[in-house]
Amino acid sequence: MVNLTVDGKSVAAPKGTNVLEAAKLVGISVPNFCYHRDLSWEGSCRMCLVAIEGRPKLVPSCCEEVKDGMVVQFERPDAREARKSQLEFLLVNHPLDCPICDQAGECKLQDYYMEHGGYDSKMPRDLKVHKRKVVDLGERIVLDKERCVLCSRCVRFCREVSGSHALQFFTRGVTTEIGTENNQPITGDDYIGNVVDICPVGALTSKDFRFKQRVWFLKSAESVCNSCSTGCNIRVDHKDGVTYRYVPRRNEDVNKSWMCDYGRDSYRREIEDRVPAPMVREGAALREATWEEALDLVASRTQAAGPDAVAIVGSPRQTNETSWITRRYAKEVVRTPHFDARVDGSHVKTALLADNLLRRQDPHPNNAGLAALGIIPQGGGPDVGGILDACQAGRIKVLHLLGTEILTHRHDTARVHDALRKVPFVVIHAHHNVPGLDELAHVVFADAGHLEQQGTYVNALGRVQRAQIAYPPIGNARPAAAVLAQLAARMGTKLPEGAGSALFDAMTKTESAFAGLTWDGLGKLGQPLPGAQPLTVGS
Amino acid sequence: MSDTTSNVVYTPIPRPKSRIPLRPEALAPVAPPPPKAGVVPKHAPASERPSFFLTAMGLVVTIKNFFRSAASRKADPTIQYPEERRQYSPRFRGIHQLTKREDGTLKCVACFMCATACPAECIMIEAGEHPNKKYEKYPVRFDIDMLRCVMCGLCVDACPEEAIIMTQDYEMSATTREQTVYPIAILADRKQLETTPAGYRPRYEPGPPLVR
Numbered sequence: 006m007v008n009l010t011v012d013g014k015s016v017a018a019p020k021g022t023n024v025l026e027a028a029k030l031v032g033i034s035v036p037n038f039c040y041h042r043d044l045s046w047e048g049s050c051r052m053c054l055v056a057i058e059g060r061p062k063l064v065p066s067c068c069e070e071v072k073d074g075m076v077v078q079f080e081r082p083d084a085r086e087a088r089k090s091q092l093e094f095l096l097v098n099h100p101l102d103c104p105i106c107d108q109a110g111e112c113k114l115q116d117y118y119m120e121h122g123g124y125d126s127k128m129p130r131d132l133k134v135h136k137r138k139v140v141d142l143g144e145r146i147v148l149d150k151e152r153c154v155l156c157s158r159c160v161r162f163c164r165e166v167s168g169s170h171a172l173q174f175f176t177r178g179v180t181t182e183i184g185t186e187n188n189q190p191i192t193g194d195d196y197i198g199n200v201v202d203i204c205p206v207g208a209l210t211s212k213d214f215r216f217k218q219r220v221w222f223l224k225s226a227e228s229v230c231n232s233c234s235t236g237c238n239i240r241v242d243h244k245d246g247v248t249y250r251y252v253p254r255r256n257e258d259v260n261k262s263w264m265c266d267y268g269r270d271s272y273r274r275e276i277e278d279r280v281p282a283p284m285v286r287e288g289a290a291l292r293e294a295t296w297e298e299a300l301d302l303v304a305s306r307t308q309a310a311g312p313d314a315v316a317i318v319g320s321p322r323q324t325n326e327t328s329w330i331t332r333r334y335a336k337e338v339v340r341t342p343h344f345d346a347r348v349d350g351s352h353v354k355t356a357l358l359a360d361n362l363l364r365r366q367d368p369h370p371n372n373a374g375l376a377a378l379g380i381i382p383q384g385g386g387p388d389v390g391g392i393l394d395a396c397q398a399g400r401i402k403v404l405h406l407l408g409t410e411i412l413t414h415r416h417d418t419a420r421v422h423d424a425l426r427k428v429p430f431v432v433i434h435a436h437h438n439v440p441g442l443d444e445l446a447h448v449v450f451a452d453a454g455h456l457e458q459q460g461t462y463v464n465a466l467g468r469v470q471r472a473q474i475a476y477p478p479i480g481n482a483r484p485a486a487a488v489l490a491q492l493a494a495r496m497g498t499k500l501p502e503g504a505g506s507a508l509f510d511a512m513t514k515t516e517s518a519f520a521g522l523t524w525d526g527l528g529k530l531g532q533p534l535p536g537a538q539p540l541t542v543g544s
Numbered sequence: 545m546s547d548t549t550s551n552v553v554y555t556p557i558p559r560p561k562s563r564i565p566l567r568p569e570a571l572a573p574v575a576p577p578p579p580k581a582g583v584v585p586k587h588a589p590a591s592e593r594p595s596f597f598l599t600a601m602g603l604v605v606t607i608k609n610f611f612r613s614a615a616s617r618k619a620d621p622t623i624q625y626p627e628e629r630r631q632y633s634p635r636f637r638g639i640h641q642l643t644k645r646e647d648g649t650l651k652c653v654a655c656f657m658c659a660t661a662c663p664a665e666c667i668m669i670e671a672g673e674h675p676n677k678k679y680e681k682y683p684v685r686f687d688i689d690m691l692r693c694v695m696c697g698l699c700v701d702a703c704p705e706e707a708i709i710m711t712q713d714y715e716m717s718a719t720t721r722e723q724t725v726y727p728i729a730i731l732a733d734r735k736q737l738e739t740t741p742a743g744y745r746p747r748y749e750p751g752p753p754l755v756r
Binding site: 104105138215217219222 | 656673681
């Protein structure tokens with residue numbers, strides 16, 4: 006540790022940190038545009054100038070490593086004046102676009118402008134240097150060269166993180182601008198969406214989010230991306246029960262500050278083509294039903310079939326809590342021998358990376374959690390293939406699916422359809438409409454999405470991470486855990502019910518793999534599974 | 545940031561100070577009224593007793609006005625709405641209007657400032673990419689729910705483009721609730737705009753005439 010003082014307060018900072026981070030430790034927020042924790046130090050914006058005793062000139066704090074006995078003065082008048090003047094320089098050619106700029110409301114330039122004053126520009130509006138606006142950079146990015154403050158965060162991201170070198174600086178002096186070669190659209194960079202998040206101003210805006218909503222209307226919830234087994238930490242921005250975007254949330258152990266474009270787009274799955282209410286088969290079609298009706302029907306059919314004729318298939322997309330309730334429902338309530346969750350063989354790929362950064366080959370968020378709960382055994386045993394064989398042989402009278410992956414993620418769709426047709430009563434917890442649902446299901450339980458229920462997921466590295474509730478379930482949907490508890494109550498057994506946090510705390514008391522963890526103890530960034538090595542299956 | 549090239553100075557209209565001094569007794573706690581026993585107290589003062597003379601005096605006024613208005617419409621204070629209309633102040637806060645640029649496009653850039661400022665939350669905007677890159681953003685939908693609107697004019701104050709102003713148009717009766725949600729077609733292009741003068745528009749500066 007290195008000891009220094011910032012504005013009279015003494016700080017102990019780890020060796021190798023910069024003065025800006027050290028100041029943050031004592032609650033001093035140094036303004037900056039170009040500095041980013043997960044990128045290299047650049048020092049191009051000059052907004053973080055501070056005075057350091059013994060140095061003749063002001064020093065950019067983001068590029069200055071801490072040294073023992075350093076005396077840093079952030080609030081010295083000349084440093085403050087220098088920062089204010091620097092902000093004025095940055096605003097000289099900045100267009101008055103705030104009303105139409107998507108960044109307004111989360112713009113560093115706006116924040117520092119309000120903080121530092123200097124409200125009247127000395128620059129006549131006609132003399133501003135104009136650059137190209139609304140430059141289309143492919144499927145995701147729209148560039149406005151005028152709004153850029155040349156902090157080079159995006160350039161460094163493309164160089165250091167994604168490696169695509171897509172964005173570069175061009176020309177010199179006052180006409181310096183960022184862009185792509187010949188303003189060509191960016192292709193072949195699956196992480197380019199991140200440059201929108203790291204752009205401190207409105208120069209790079211997301212084509213998908215553009216003009217959809219003003220950011221100050223949005224509410225946020227801390228969640229986990231469910232598009233692969235990496236489990237990137239995300240912030241869900243939503244309004245009135247509609248999700249507008251996912252933004253990566255910094256977690257040094259999982260995703261740093263990044264997430265892939267595929268995961269970023271997956272918010273659409275939470276709003277498009279949802280199943281809003283439970284449905285019951287009537288003749289050739291499904292009709293909407295009340296929960297009472299659907300639950301009564303499923304409970305009576307399950308009881309009538311007897312334990313050996315009921316098969317229950319868990320889902321690697323459900324939370325640990327739901328999977329725990331599912332296991333208890335299968336083993337303690339129905340007592341069926343036909344219970345599995347290896348729906349599509351993805352559990353052997355959980356740890357495998359799909360690219361060189363974040364994405365993994367397992368498209369489900371919780372195969373590792375199912376393994377920790379013992380639902381996916383460490384070796385052998387009949388898998389979903391065995392259950393499908395039993396279906397085809399006509400031994401299964403009630404098939405209860407906790408998700409629709411069996412219809413969407415398997416390669417042998419024809420066989421699955423054939424097997425399901427042979428089952429007289431198929432119950433599916435469906436989150437959104439999938440091909441075959443109308444034809445094959447006899448009862449559809451409208452399932453709450455992963456933004457609509459509290460819960461935890463275990464990622465490929467064996468880290469238990471919380472997903473907070475963003476808004477209540479759309480329409481008349483219900484979380485699967487609650488549905489199973491209600492079914493169990495109809496069959497005369499009590500299963501725990503309640504919020505995800507309560508279920509997690511109840512689960513950790515009995516599950517050895519989660520022993521010692523608590524919902525509050527997980528914190529915003531999650532905790533590794535106690536005693537377990539990172540999942541090694543298939544790695 | 546001020547516009548240094550423009551020499552038009554906007555001076556706000558000074559507000560007159562209230563000439564009525566605040567009475568100290570107005571602030572004092574009010575004593576509860578005495579209990580009412582019967583219609584008229586037995587020994588009420590003469591001014592409070594029912595009087596045939598006072599009733600007759602009132603009738604005289606009524607009859608005088610009856611004949612006066614029968615004799616001349618000019619003297620009649622009643623306005624024959626809708627044939628006749630009252631003159632309102634140029635700051636009257638009537639139905640909103642979305643103003644246009646000289647090329648006929650809406651001035652509104654869908655910045656949501658009005659929707660943010662609106663205390664009744666009656667403005668619903670959906671923004672889109674303008675086909676003309678120069679304007680970039682425009683409202684695909686701009687609805688004002690007139691049943692929720694309280695006519696406070698804060699949307700006009702909030703607008704950075706003078707894209708929304710108020711007019712002196714106040715006729716907004718409707719037969720269904722759906723009709724009371726005014727879309728762009730009504731806010732920018734309704735027929736009354738040709739005859740109704742503009743109302744509340746605090747940012748107005750003398751210059752090119754309002755494009756309607």
